[in-house]
Amino acid sequence: MNIIEAENLQMVYGENDEAQTYALRDIDLTIREGEFVAIMGPSGSGKSTLLHILGFLDRQTSGEYRFLNKSINEYTEDELAHIRNKEMGFIFQSFNLLARSTVLENVMLPLLYSKTPEEEWESRAIQAIESVGLSHRIYHESSELSGGEKQRVAIARAVVNEPNIIFADEPTGNLDSKSGAQIMEIIQKFNNEGKTIILITHETYTSEYAQRIVTLHDGVVATDKPVKKRRKVKDGFKK
Numbered sequence: 001m002n003i004i005e006a007e008n009l010q011m012v013y014g015e016n017d018e019a020q021t022y023a024l025r026d027i028d029l030t031i032r033e034g035e036f037v038a039i040m041g042p043s044g045s046g047k048s049t050l051l052h053i054l055g056f057l058d059r060q061t062s063g064e065y066r067f068l069n070k071s072i073n074e075y076t077e078d079e080l081a082h083i084r085n086k087e088m089g090f091i092f093q094s095f096n097l098l099a100r101s102t103v104l105e106n107v108m109l110p111l112l113y114s115k116t117p118e119e120e121w122e123s124r125a126i127q128a129i130e131s132v133g134l135s136h137r138i139y140h141e142s143s144e145l146s147g148g149e150k151q152r153v154a155i156a157r158a159v160v161n162e163p164n165i166i167f168a169d170e171p172t173g174n175l176d177s178k179s180g181a182q183i184m185e186i187i188q189k190f191n192n193e194g195k196t197i198i199l200i201t202h203e204t205y206t207s208e209y210a211q212r213i214v215t216l217h218d219g220v221v222a223t224d225k226p227v228k229k230r231r232k233v234k235d236g237f238k239k
Helices: 047-054 077-086 103-113 118-131 147-159 177-192
Strands: 002-013 021-032 036-040 062-067 088-092 165-169 196-201 212-217 220-226
Touching: 002 047, 021 047, 021 196, 021 220, 036 047, 047 165, 047 196, 077 088, 088 147, 103 118, 103 147, 118 147, 147 177, 165 177, 177 196
Parallel strands: 036 196, 036 212, 088 165, 165 196
Antiparallel strands: 002 021, 002 062, 212 220
């Protein structure tokens, strides 16, 4: 089943013809449920703009965007907010954690805005933390963690509501190569468990964990190809 269908998607900034800048132009993109797609391109190519549109964080200027076979124009704002909280998880380069809150408290945050009963919040958060190998840090404040550990917390927070799709925007951008590889192995593990992954990256090695690479150039899809030799998750990952 197609989870995302974009047709002639455009994002234009500026109100008059002379001042207009096209961040995205005529984007056609289909992503099936369970796929792992990497979106690559240099700075300014439109990668993050596309992610923001696909993740309901922004609206395209024109074109059609269908999520789960329904145009986003047919969803109410409340429905979009619910889908974003329940069906989507977001991982960002800068982690976006609360520095003086514990790992458990950070991971529980999305549950505050969910329909999950409050008595289940802690157990759900602990399960998510265990899934990224951070049980030994559960009561540490995020300010006490390494960069790789902070990104694991961000991943746990992204999956605590058990979303079907995970958006990862340069998740290894602030990490060394070893920590970055561990993060990518965790993300690929979730894909192997059936989650749809959309990865924004400019790094070749991270894109090779995906099944397919879409390359943007100046807001246009330049290439859309399967990965010939995909990097594989090892037997577990180091804590």
